Amino acid sequence: xxxxALGAVAVGAVLTAxxxxxxxxxxxxPLTVDEIVIDLVSGALCAAAVLVTGGTRRAWGVxxxxxxxxxLFVTGVSILWSVQPSDSWLEANRxxxxxxxxxxxxxxxRLAPRRWDSLLGGVLIAALVIAGYGLATKVxxxxxxxxxxxxxxxxxxxxxxxxxxxxxxxxxxxxxGARRDGHAALGAIAYPATGLLVLxxxxxxxxxxxxxxxxxxxxxxxxxxxxLRGAAVLIAGGGGAALVAVWxxxxxxLSKDQVPLDLRAxxxxxxxxxxxxxxxxxxxxxxxxxxxxxxxxxxxxxxxxAGVALLVCVALVPVGVAAGLTQTQRGLGGSISHGxxxxxxxxxxxxxxxxxxxxxAVGSVRARYWNEALKILRDNKLTGVGAGGYATVRPRYRxxxxxxxxxxxxxxxxxxxxxxxxxxxxxALFVGWLLAxxxxxxxxxxxxxxxxxxxxxxxxxxxxxVVVFGVxxxxxxxxxxxxxxxxxxxCAGWLAGRGPLLERADAAAAPPRSLRDALRRxxxxxxxxxxxxxxxxxxxxxxxxxxxxxxxxxxLAAIEGGNMAHARSLALRAHDQNPLSVDPYFDLAAVEQAGxxxxxxRRAFQQAVQLQPSNPSTWLNLAQFELSAGRPxxxxxxxxxxxxxxPHSPAGQQTYLQAAxxxxxxxxxxxx
Numbered sequence: 001x002x003x004x005a006l007g008a009v010a011v012g013a014v015l016t017a018x019x020x021x022x023x024x025x026x027x028x029x030p031l032t033v034d035e036i037v038i039d040l041v042s043g044a045l046c047a048a049a050v051l052v053t054g055g056t057r058r059a060w061g062v063x064x065x066x067x068x069x070x071x072l073f074v075t076g077v078s079i080l081w082s083v084q085p086s087d088s089w090l091e092a093n094r095x096x097x098x099x100x101x102x103x104x105x106x107x108x109x110r111l112a113p114r115r116w117d118s119l120l121g122g123v124l125i126a127a128l129v130i131a132g133y134g135l136a137t138k139v140x141x142x143x144x145x146x147x148x149x150x151x152x153x154x155x156x157x158x159x160x161x162x163x164x165x166x167x168x169x170x171x172x173x174x175x176x177g178a179r180r181d182g183h184a185a186l187g188a189i190a191y192p193a194t195g196l197l198v199l200x201x202x203x204x205x206x207x208x209x210x211x212x213x214x215x216x217x218x219x220x221x222x223x224x225x226x227x228l229r230g231a232a233v234l235i236a237g238g239g240g241a242a243l244v245a246v247w248x249x250x251x252x253x254l255s256k257d258q259v260p261l262d263l264r265a266x267x268x269x270x271x272x273x274x275x276x277x278x279x280x281x282x283x284x285x286x287x288x289x290x291x292x293x294x295x296x297x298x299x300x301x302x303x304x305x306a307g308v309a310l311l312v313c314v315a316l317v318p319v320g321v322a323a324g325l326t327q328t329q330r331g332l333g334g335s336i337s338h339g340x341x342x343x344x345x346x347x348x349x350x351x352x353x354x355x356x357x358x359x360x361a362v363g364s365v366r367a368r369y370w371n372e373a374l375k376i377l378r379d380n381k382l383t384g385v386g387a388g389g390y391a392t393v394r395p396r397y398r399x400x401x402x403x404x405x406x407x408x409x410x411x412x413x414x415x416x417x418x419x420x421x422x423x424x425x426x427x428a429l430f431v432g433w434l435l436a437x438x439x440x441x442x443x444x445x446x447x448x449x450x451x452x453x454x455x456x457x458x459x460x461x462x463x464x465x466v467v468v469f470g471v472x473x474x475x476x477x478x479x480x481x482x483x484x485x486x487x488x489x490x491c492a493g494w495l496a497g498r499g500p501l502l503e504r505a506d507a508a509a510a511p512p513r514s515l516r517d518a519l520r521r522x523x524x525x526x527x528x529x530x531x532x533x534x535x536x537x538x539x540x541x542x543x544x545x546x547x548x549x550x551x552x553x554x555x556l557a558a559i560e561g562g563n564m565a566h567a568r569s570l571a572l573r574a575h576d577q578n579p580l581s582v583d584p585y586f587d588l589a590a591v592e593q594a595g596x597x598x599x600x601x602r603r604a605f606q607q608a609v610q611l612q613p614s615n616p617s618t619w620l621n622l623a624q625f626e627l628s629a630g631r632p633x634x635x636x637x638x639x640x641x642x643x644x645x646x647p648h649s650p651a652g653q654q655t656y657l658q659a660a661x662x663x664x665x666x667x668x669x670x671x672x
Contacts, residue, residue: 004117011122014041015487016129019165022482024156026405028090028546034482035097035542042100042107043535047528049107054524060436061106061497067432068099071425074418075387079580082386083393083614086545086581091387091417093542098479098489100538105493116458119494120172123465123487127169128193130155130483131200134162138203138254139272141264150255151354152203161481163209164472166200168487170213171220171464173197173237177286178229181454188286192279194237195244199278202245205358208475216468223443223460225452229293236285240278247274249356257354346371366408366475372397373412377419384419385614392615395646406477413477433496437463440498447502456501462491548578552587564595582608582618589625598629609638616645620652627655632662 022034075088075095082088108119137144137154144154153159177190201209217234221227248254253267346368375397376385385393390413391405407413414422437443441459442450450456469488472478479485551574558567568591575584585608592601605622612618619642626635636659642652 004115004121007112007115007118008121008125011118012125012129015122015126015483015490018486019126019130019483020133020155024158024161025094025480025482025485028549031094031482032542032546035093036539038097038104038486039100039535039538039542042104043531043538045104045107045111046531046535049110050527050531051524053110054521054527057110058499060499061109061493064429064432064436064496065099065103065106067425067429068102071422071429072096072099074421074425078383078386078389078418078422081383083389084386084391084612086578086583087388087392088386089578089580090545093538093545094480095387096538097542098485100535101486101489102493102496105490105495106497108490109494109497113498114455116455116462116494119491120175120458120461123491124169124172124176124193126483126487127166127172127197130162131166131196134200135196135203135275138248139268139275141261141268145261149257149354150259151205152200156481156483158481159204160206160208160472160476161478161484163201163204163206164212164469164476164478164481164484165487166197166204167209167213167216167472168465168468168484170194170197170234171216171461171468174217174220174224174230174233174464175458175461177233178224178226179454179457180226185287185290187290188283190233191237191286191289192282194233195240195278195282196275198238198241199244199275202241202359203248205354205356207359207361208472210359211475212468212472215471216464219467220461220464223441223463224457226457232289233286236289237282240282244271244274244278255356368400369394369404369407370409370412373407373409373416376416380416380419382419383421384415384417387417387422390416392612395616395649396644398648401648401650406480408476410473410477410479433492437466437492437495439500440495442501447500450501459495459498459501462495465491466495545578545581548574548581548584551577552584555587555591559591559594564591567591567594580611582612582615585611586621589621593625601625602629613641614645616642616649616652619645620649620655623659624655627659627662632659632666635659636663 018034018037021030023030025031072092072095076092079085079088079092108115112118134152134154137147138152141147147154149159151159152162154162156162156165173190173194177187177194179187198213201213221230224230248271251267251270253259253263254271372394373390376390376393390407393416394404407416410426411423414426418425439445441456441463442448466488469478469484472484551570555567555570555574558564558570568588571584571588571591574587575581578584585604589601589604589608592598592604602622602625605618605625608618609622619638623635623638623642626632626638635655639652639656639659643649643656646652
């Protein structure tokens with residue numbers, strides 16, 4: 001197997017494993033495993049890069065890495081003022097792991113500067129495996145028999161993450177099918193791959209993924225001169241996917257929720273036949289186009305005419321949309337005004353359903369989440385409420401009973417969590433990376449007229465992948481999902497560490513040294529040792545929250561066995577492992593209640609309140625304990641802060657009614 005293909009398979013296997021293990025990024029156990037693996041592997045790569053290439057060429061990307069470290073610092077230090085310090089610790093661990101992936105990208109471009117094609121191939125392989133698994137659950141619904149939604153959300157449990165994972169790899173398909181080097185048969189793979197990826201985006205009903213895909217492809221076509229080649233891939237693959245999607249949307253068994261398994265299986269098998277036909281036809285089309293192009297390439301006049309025709313077709317799209325809007329009851333102006341109101345007004349009426357119609361709908365509940373995030377920023381302008389604190393503070397500002405953990409947008413989430421400090425650090429990182437990526441791809445400066453070598457086209461494709469991720473991050477919590485964030489950070493790190501395009505990637509003041517020679521240089525050994533030490537410390541830090549949860553579960557299990565002393569010891573150990581979390585206090589309270597030590601149990605609930613006084617759940621748990629202990633007046637006193645922090649809480653309101661009723665009965669009892 002060729003080195004490039006072997007590298008692509010290796011990268012694809014690693015990305016796939018991390019994606020499937022990490023899932024949606026909200027389960028602490030799988031996420032912890034991903035973080036530990038990422039920290040250790042990235043540390044090893046950085047150490048190797050320091051030993052082998054340290055001092056042989058300029059350390060490109062270090063400034064951008066430092067700006068990423070600044071964002072990590074702001075995230076970590078927010079624990080000091082966070083309303084939910086345990087969540088801030090988790091977000092610091094997550095940010096540290098994404099920084100580690102970014103550093104790994106910088107290390108890889110130094111260790112294997114000519115293998116940018118392996119990175120692109122690996123991203124494509126991982127996306128195809130993920131998309132293939134998701135589509136397989138539609139063809140064979142028994143693979144996910146408990147699924148009740150028609151929207152494609154396997155394997156992450158979140159449809160937008162599935163759609164984005166597929167969208168990230170479409171620029172890689174454009175590169176694979178449009179490149180001038182390489183065998184035509186390999187380029188033909190891009191056609192069915194594009195069809196499967198676009199179909200995955202459509203079946204996820206993810207408008208954000210479609211928007212990000214459109215912007216990323218527009219970026220690629222605007223900067224890469226292989227437009228007609230790329231257009232052939234996108235038109236053929238996207239058109240085939242659209243036809244299959246339209247058929248799926250017309251089948252109730254595939255487009256409606258709560259469909260019995262046997263009906264989904266019958267329609268799924270038909271979908272499987274269509275997928276096989278799609279792959280075969282697009283593969284044949286790719287081979288035909290590739291060999292025809294190799295045999296007789298179109299002349300300048302034909303390319304010019306085709307280009308003009310494509311531009312006209314693109315320009316006619318908004319014209320057609322406008323013409324269609326003029327035929328509606330509201331007319332063109334009224335339709336635009338209504339759509340803008342539905343999109344931006346947090347109080348707009350109407351809800352979206354989980355069916356294909358949402359792909360053409362304009363309304364969104366994100367305006368509500370963004371409005372609440374901006375209100376949080378208004379009250380905490382400089383520092384925010386601490387990383388991950390949006391979910392805890394939002395109930396104070398909400399006007400509904402929805403439990404939402406994220407503001408669905410990086411900018412608004414960062415504004416609420418980290419305030420002006422976080423926004424400034426994020427902006428500095430964005431500008432720093434943009435300058436580094438522009439330097440690597442020669443987007444500006446004296447090198448912008450450089451020839452479009454295969455590497456430059458590949459680097460622009462990596463840039464397009466990051467653009468897709470960035471656009472989607474503006475409208476969703478993309479960075480929480482390992483499958484999407486890792487791909488984007490790895491590509492971004494490669495671009496940051498590449499250096500100027502005019503400088504050969506493997507150029508150096510001296511050739512890369514052997515490991516034996518490197519070990520003789522004390523500064524290099526010290527640098528490599530520091531990278532390993534940081535990786536070990538990061539892994540240990542990432543492990544502690546999950547370790548505390550596991551110990552707390554053992555404490556609850558010990559209660560079942562009747563060993564109260566051991567259960568109490570485990571609960572205290574869980575607190576030592578994660579002193580920022582209130583869960584060990586709740587576990588300790590359960591132990592004390594099981595041992596009929598009510599004063600100690602009350603003390604544990606009170607300690608949880610003292611640790612997180614701005615968390616409505618700590619006050620509510622204390623109030624519910626007081627009510628169960630026969631102290632309704634104390635419960636009412638604790639419910640005051642609980643309902644102030646979360647006035648629309650159904651559990652809080654119900655507990656208040658129970659406590660008020662019990663207090664009234666207790667007051668009436670002596671009178672009788």
